[in-house]
Amino acid sequence: MPRIFFIGDIVGRPGRDIITNHLSALREAYQVDLAVANGENAAGGSGITGSIAAQLLKAGVDGITLGDHCWDQKEWAAEIDHYEQVCRPANFPRAQPGRSSLVLDGPDGFRLGIVTVLGRQYMKVHTEDPFACADRMLAELETQGVAHVLVEIHAEATSEKVAMGWHLDGRAIGVIGTHTHIPTADLKVLPQGSAYQTDVGMTGPYRSVLGRDVNAVLGKFRDGMPRRFPVAEQDVKLCGCILDFDPEAGRVLAVEQVIYPLPAVVEDP
Ligand SMILES: [Fe+2]
Numbered sequence: 455m456p457r458i459f460f461i462g463d464i465v466g467r468p469g470r471d472i473i474t475n476h477l478s479a480l481r482e483a484y485q486v487d488l489a490v491a492n493g494e495n496a497a498g499g500s501g502i503t504g505s506i507a508a509q510l511l512k513a514g515v516d517g518i519t520l521g522d523h524c525w526d527q528k529e530w531a532a533e534i535d536h537y538e539q540v541c542r543p544a545n546f547p548r549a550q551p552g553r554s555s556l557v558l559d560g561p562d563g564f565r566l567g568i569v570t571v572l573g574r575q576y577m578k579v580h581t582e583d584p585f586a587c588a589d590r591m592l593a594e595l596e597t598q599g600v601a602h603v604l605v606e607i608h609a610e611a612t613s614e615k616v617a618m619g620w621h622l623d624g625r626a627i628g629v630i631g632t633h634t635h636i637p638t639a640d641l642k643v644l645p646q647g648s649a650y651q652t653d654v655g656m657t658g659p660y661r662s663v664l665g666r667d668v669n670a671v672l673g674k675f676r677d678g679m680p681r682r683f684p685v686a687e688q689d690v691k692l693c694g695c696i697l698d699f700d701p702e703a704g705r706v707l708a709v710e711q712v713i714y715p716l717p718a719v720v721e722d723p
């Protein structure tokens with residue numbers, strides 16, 4: 455039975471380093487068949503580059519997804535099409551470069567489709583309706599013979615993410631949330647067999663505000679002055695979820711949240 459590991463937003467060097475240093479051991483320990491990771495914050499917290507994508511793929515990530523920070527690095531728009539294992543959000547305008555889905559080969563002929571859609575609530579990015587886009591992408595992939603698709607909902611509002619779970623229950627193998635960088639306690643299998651989690655959490659430094667330096671973000675909230683938000687460095691965790699999908703039953707049989715390493719205690723440096 456294919457076991458899929460979905461890993462949340464990799465943030466900066468700390469996020470890349472924990473992937474490089476620990477993903478292969480985690481893959482082994484959990485007997486993972488396919489690992490997918492969101493890389494939208496991998497380059498200094500904002501976007502991704504070709505060399506970073508290559509580094510993540512070499513470290514054991516099979517497919518990289520992106521989000522609203524997709525184009526933060528200037529050169530990436532010219533590079534993305536060279537990376538067959540990277541896709542950008544499917545509901546960006548069609549004229550944008552990059553793939554709108556991935557198909558990954560798993561064990562015993564299993565093929566996994568990957569699609570990311572961006573939410574529209576409180577997001578400042580120009581996008582198509584994510585619900586209609588997810589429907590269209592599932593239909594497109596099905597015509598290519600890809601029946602099993604994991605949909606990532608990269609969104610700010612929990613309501614929009616939960617709604618997407620219900621919208622796709624029984625049609626996507628999972629609806630997995632990213633973007634808000636904090637793991638939520640609602641990983642489950644929905645009634646029609648799709649895995650669901652509102653947010654898997656980021657892979658990066660948790661002694662931070664969503665991956666950024668505490669004093670910088672706190673200062674901006676308090677005085678409103680613009681400033682740089684350096685990526686934080688401490689309490690680095692790799693976060694994601696694991697799903698066991700049974701192709702014959704057409705449903706996810708088991709899910710497991712991964713927060714590595716535990717315990718989730720913030721220690722003084
Ligand atoms: Fe993110």
Ligand SMILES: [Fe+2]
Nearest residue numbers: 521522523633
């Ligand atoms: Fe995001």
